[in-house]
Amino acid sequence: MLNVRDLSKNYGEKHVLHKINFHIHKGEIVGLVGENGAGKSTLLHILATIEKQSSGHFSIDEEPDSKPANIRKKIGFVPQEVALWEDFTVKENMTFFEKLSWKRRSIDELKKLCEAMHLDAWNTKVRALSGGMKRKLNMAISLIHDPPILFLDEPTVGIDLKSKKEIADYLTHIATTKDKTILYISHDMDEITSMCTRVISIGDDPFYDDILTAEGMDVTTLSKNDE
Ligand SMILES: Nc1ncnc2c1ncn2[C@@H]1O[C@H](COP(=O)(O)OP(=O)(O)OP(=O)(O)O)[C@@H](O)[C@H]1O
C-alpha cells in the first residue's frame, strides 16, 4: 500500500530524515512515534506532498513517481495544527471543503460523516466548538473524498478521554470495515498500544521503543544517523 524507499530530507546542513525505509499494508493502523523534532511531521508532510524529499522515493498502491495531484486523491491528511474557518458553521466548513475536493458529496453524506465521529454540531460556528470538536471536524474534512490512506499528525492533543476514545473507535472502525490504511502520530503511548497494530519509531533514543516493546508492540526503528 505505502512503500518508502531511502527517503531523506535535509534543511540546509540539517539532516532530518536519513535514508528511511518502511512498508505499510492495506488496513493497518501504524503509530509513528519519536521525540520532539525527530522528523515525524516532516515525514507526513512529504508523504502528503506538502514538502518535497531531498532524495529517495515513496509509492502508494504500487504506483511509483505519481504526480502530487494523483497522490492527493488517495490520501487524507490531518495536520498538527487545526485549519478551519472559525466564522463558518460546521456545515459551511464541510460544504466549502467539499467544493475543493475532487469527489462530490451530498449534504446528507457530509452530515453523516460528522455524526459518525460524534460531532453533532452541524449549525454551530467553529469558534464556538471545543478543541476536541474542532479536531473531529478537521478529521471529517480529511475524509470527504473517501481516501484509502489517512495521515494524522497528533489529532488528539489536548482533548478529553471520551473524545479520544470516540476518535480511536472511529479510526479502528474504518480500518477494519473499509480497509483504510492509517499512519498516526502520537505522543500518547496508551493510545498507540490500544489502537495501532504496529509502530514505527524515528530517532536514536530507545525511550519509546523500550516502552512499546515492553507492552508487546511490534516496533520498527528508523535511525536518523546510520553513517
Ligand atoms: N521548514 C523548515 N526549515 C528548517 N527546519 C525545519 C523545517 N521544518 C522542520 N524543521 C526541523 O526539522 C526537525 C524535525 O521537525 P518535525 O516538525 O518534523 O519534528 P516532529 O517529530 O514532528 O516534532 P514534534 O513532536 O515536536 O511535532 C526539527 O529540528 C525542525 O526544527
Ligand SMILES: [Mg+2]
Ligand atoms: Mg510534529
